[in-house]
Amino acid sequence: MPDRDGSHERTVFFVSDGTGITAETLGHSVMTQFESLRYRQLRMPFVDSAEKAREAVQKIAEAGRRDGRRPVVFSTLVNPAVNAELKAADALLLDLFESFVEPLEIELGMKSSHSIGRSHNISDSEEYKARIEAINFALAHDDGQSSKGLQQADVILVGVSRSGKTPTSLYLAMQYGLKAANYPLIPEDFDRDALPSALPAHRAKLFGLSIAPERLAEVRHERRPNSRYAALDNCRHEVAAAERLMRREGIRWLSSTTKSIEEIAATIMQEVRLDRRSY
Numbered sequence: 001m002p003d004r005d006g007s008h009e010r011t012v013f014f015v016s017d018g019t020g021i022t023a024e025t026l027g028h029s030v031m032t033q034f035e036s037l038r039y040r041q042l043r044m045p046f047v048d049s050a051e052k053a054r055e056a057v058q059k060i061a062e063a064g065r066r067d068g069r070r071p072v073v074f075s076t077l078v079n080p081a082v083n084a085e086l087k088a089a090d091a092l093l094l095d096l097f098e099s100f101v102e103p104l105e106i107e108l109g110m111k112s113s114h115s116i117g118r119s120h121n122i123s124d125s126e127e128y129k130a131r132i133e134a135i136n137f138a139l140a141h142d143d144g145q146s147s148k149g150l151q152q153a154d155v156i157l158v159g160v161s162r163s164g165k166t167p168t169s170l171y172l173a174m175q176y177g178l179k180a181a182n183y184p185l186i187p188e189d190f191d192r193d194a195l196p197s198a199l200p201a202h203r204a205k206l207f208g209l210s211i212a213p214e215r216l217a218e219v220r221h222e223r224r225p226n227s228r229y230a231a232l233d234n235c236r237h238e239v240a241a242a243e244r245l246m247r248r249e250g251i252r253w254l255s256s257t258t259k260s261i262e263e264i265a266a267t268i269m270q271e272v273r274l275d276r277r278s279y
Contacts, residue, residue, distance in 0.1 A: 009038040009039060009040070009067060010037070010038075010039045010040070010067055010069055010070075010071060010072060011039065011040045011041075011042060011060075011063035011064075011066075011067055011071045011072075012027065012031060012039045012040065012041050012042070012071065012072045012073075012074070013042050013043075013044055013056070013059075013060060013063070013071055013072070013073045013074070013091070014027050014041070014042070014043045014044065014074050015044045015047050015056055015073055015074070015075045015076070015077065015086060016043075016044070016045050016046075016047065016075070016076045016077065017046065017047055017048040017076070017077050017078060017079060017082065018045065018046070018076070019045050019046075020043040020044065020045035020076075022076050022096070023043075023074045023075060023076040023096060024041070024043050024074075026074065026096055027072075027074030027094070027096075028041070030074075030094075031072075039072070040063075042059075042063075044056050044059070047077060047082065047086070048079065048082065049082060050081055050082055050085045052082075053077070053082045053083075053085035053086045054085055056086060056089070057085065057086060057088055057089045060073060060089040060090070060091050061089065061090060064090055064091065070090060070091050070092055071089075071091045071092070072091065072092045072094070073086070073089060073091045073092065073093045073094065074094050074096060075093060075094065075095050075096065075097075076096050076097055077095075077097070078097055083095065127177060130177040131173065131174060131176075131177040133177075133179075134172075134173035134174075134176075134177045134178055134179045134180070135170065135173045135174060137149075137152065137153070137173065137179040137180075137181070138169040138170050138172070138173040138179070138180050138181070138182075139170075141153070141169075141180075141181030141182065142166055142169065142181075142182060143165075143166065143182065143183075143184055144182070144183040144184055144196060144198075147198035150181060150198060150201075150202050151202070152179055153179050153180065153181045153202065153205055154172075154178040154179045154180060154205070154272070155172070155178065155179075155180050155181075155205050155206075155207055155268060155272050156180070156181045156182065156183065156199065156202055156205045156206050156207070157169055157180060157181070157182040157183070157206075157207055157208070157209055157268075158182070158183050158184075158185055158195070158199065158206055158207070158208050158209070158246070158251065159182075159184070159185060159208050159209035159210060159211070159242060159253070159256075160184065160185055160186075160210070160211070160216065160235075160238045160239060160242045161184045161186070161220070161229075162211075162216060162219045162220055162223070163209040163210060163211040163216065163256055164209050164211065164256040164261070164264065165182035165183075165184070165209055166182060167261055168180070168182075168209065168256075168261055168264050168265060168268070169181070169182045171261045171262070171265050172265050172268070172269075175265065176265070176269070178269075183196050183198070183199060185238075185241075185242045185245065187238070189245070190238070190241040190242070190245065193245065194245075195245070195249060203249070203250075203251075205272070206249075206251045206252075207251065207252055207253065207268050207271060207272055208242070208246040208251045208252065208253025208254075209253065209254065209255075209256045209264070210239060210242060210243050210246075210253055210254070210255045210256070211239065211255060211256050211257050212239075212255065212257040213232060213235040213236040213239045214232065214235075215257050216235040216238075216239060217230055217231070217232045217235045220235065252271050252272075254267055
């Protein structure tokens with residue numbers, strides 16, 4: 001039955017013989033196109049045997065009975081025997097490998113490796129090592145903790161507290177192996193009307209994040225309710241001062257208010273001309 005707002009609720013499964021990250025990422029991107037749809041998400045990783053596939057089919061059936069409508073299943077199973085078991089499910093089954101790999105095999109005139117978890121089998125690779133090093137760098141240089149080694153940074157994010165700097169830094173590190181530091185712009189910087197002293201030497205690497213004051217107040221209130229830090233008038237003052245400082249210093253910046261971390265990261269990579277990627 002439709003919910004009160006006319007939307008429907010379903011269960012969406014992301015089934016994979018690996019971590020399920022690929023299925024979930026692609027599936028979620030598709031599902032977000034249906035804004036009024038209410039749905040539960042369930043990732044089912046490491047479905048790498050016929051027995052596990054049959055267990056998945058049972059869970060899918062249970063969800064269908066509970067919801068009163070067929071679940072949606074995004075699958076990235078590469079083993080034909082395991083995939084055949086999953087196809088017995090009473091669901092809308094969207095086989096992402098079948099959708100993309102088979103047409104590519106025809107176009108390229110060659111067979112794919114059909115290797116389970118191949119995209120994540122990089123524990124001994126240089127890309128993996130670079131990613132771990134980048135994560136450690138982001139953690140060591142989070143929130144202006146250290147200015148040591150900033151010359152190694154690929155990008156340095158600046159902005160008021162709680163504008164999205166930390167999650168963006170970690171996303172750049174985990175997804176792309178980029179060394180991202182971040183520095184908060186605080187009232188003392190606004191009083192001096194100057195950037196933190198460690199940053200001017202790395203001006204070419206600076207990128208700013210701003211945020212709508214109303215949203216900033218909401219986020220800060222969750223952390224420190226009823227504080228001056230979270231007060232709307234203080235948030236308005238800090239955001240205006242930070243944006244004024246970034247404009248004067250010629251720092252490229254964007255508002256994180258309505259953007260996902262993926263969108264923010266993509267914009268930063270484009271603006272700072274970072275083209276390194278880990279696959």
